[in-house]
Amino acid sequence: MDLNPYLETLRRDLEASAAPGDDDVRRAAGLLSGSLEAAARLSLLEALSDAAAEITTKLDNASVEVRLRGRAADLVVNETAPPGPPEPPPATxxxxxxxxxxxxxxxxxxxxxxxxxxxxxxxxxxxxxxxxxxxxxRGGSGGPTTRTRLGRRVTGYAQA
The missing domain is CATH 1.10.1220 (Arc Repressor Mutant)
Incomplete structure (x- = not known):
């Protein structure tokens, strides 16, 4: 996912809001929009990461990761096989x-x-x-079930 169009829109909106001002205000808005790009990019990546984590909690057999490739973010869905039947405990x-x-x-x-x-x-x-x-x-919980509820895990990596 290319984040540049979103950042360009933010830059244009900031410069448009400064357009009614004098040259100093427009110059300041141009400088400010350039310095805000890194912070805005980071905020967008955090929002994507939070969205991926929330989606992952709602999926049964998949997880969503945000991977950074250069200045772009890729959303990747990893499907996992449902857990198979548990192994029977060894015979006593x-x-x-x-x-x-x-x-x-x-x-x-x-x-x-x-x-x-x-x-x-x-x-x-x-x-x-x-x-x-x-x-x-043996003092167990009363049933032979050995199934355990699997936890949710979010994994990923970042590459610059």
Whole structure:
């Protein structure tokens, strides 16, 4: 994105506002517009950077970066793959040892929830129950879910 047209408009507007004045006022406006260019360019870049950060927080699987190339700013969208299913935790000695059978009677509503949770994680109901029970006896939060909410990150670089 070329910032020069925006800076030129600012310069013209400043000089036009000084036009009704005498030669000293017009000369001062010309000098002032030249010295304001760097500050105005920096302000525009900060606004672009803030906009990119705000847009990034609203995107699920992408981030927006502002990259400086010479005196121009490029907006770049980086798409990220959605997180895959979590890796199952390693089997403990109790899970890899002898297998015991039990009968478990669940209310129909709870059974449906367990089936949905297992399906969401892509594992069998039995494997989900083994994880849930293992987490409960180890003092876990009650569920076998290992998913974590990913944080938002804004990255980028500047090159002059």
């Amino acid at each position: 000695e109790a899970e890899s040892g002898d297998v015991a059978r039990i009968t478990l009677r669940l209310p129909e509503g709870l059974k449906s929830q367990v089936e949905r949770a297992a399906s969401t994680e892509g594992i069998s109901v039995n494997a989900w129950l083994v994880r849930a029970i293992g987490a409960a006896v």
